[in-house]
Amino acid sequence: MLRLKDSQQMNLFECMLPPEVMELNDELAKVDALLDDERFLTPLAGYFTSTTGRPSIPLETSLRMMYLKFRYQLGYETLVMEVEDSIKWRIFCRVPFDSPVPDSSTLIKLPKRFGPEAIEKLNQVLVDKAREKKLVKGRKLQIDTTVVETNIHHPTGTSLLADCVRVITRQVKKIKKQMVAPAPEFHDRTRCR
Secondary structure, three states: OOOOOOOOOOOHHHHHOOHHHHOOOHHHHHHHHHHOOHHHOHHHHOOOOOOOOOOOOOHHHHHHHHHHHHHHOOOHHHHHHHHHHOHHHHHHHOOOOOOOOOOHHHHHHHHHHHHHHHHHHHHHHHHHHHHHOOOOOOOOOOOOOOOOOOOOOOOOHHHHHHHHHHHHHHHHHHHHHHOOOOOOOOOOOOOOO
16 A cells, blocks of 8 residues: 655653754755656655555655665665664655664665656656756756777687787897897797797
8 A cells, every 4th residue: 555655743752852863964955855756756656656565664764765775875774774773864764763764675666666767757756846946957968879890809719828928028129139148048939829
């Protein structure tokens, strides 16, 4: 069953915390304000039925946890532990203090369920939102991706070894020309294949 948001009601523990503990840092506050837009949840809502099955984790919680995962390059288990331990991250992810943090196995399954097309829709919503706020200028970028077929020498183990022997032989011959004293005997093995 689909849950877009969690019905958040402050519990006794949250009321006893000082207000400065409940404030997000600048980056998280800006992202929090950006992700409050309902347009971020609509591409994901179509992947759930709204009447049958057990309740899903709130979509806003999963979206915010995915942001933290990619922003700080965390694994799923580490992400769950960090959100459990950090008051600010719990507030950002909208996980009440008296509720458990979603399990890592649940978080692993969600991107697979959404698929790449949902991620593409989320990116498009983000670009549209950034254009509305004039954070990004829509400029075009043109790239020349012309591919030219050429004959190349694919390296193999024996060809790399032959190249090394050839280079070493060339260097030894240069050294022998510059030596004043008689040089020790050196056998040229470039033709021995």
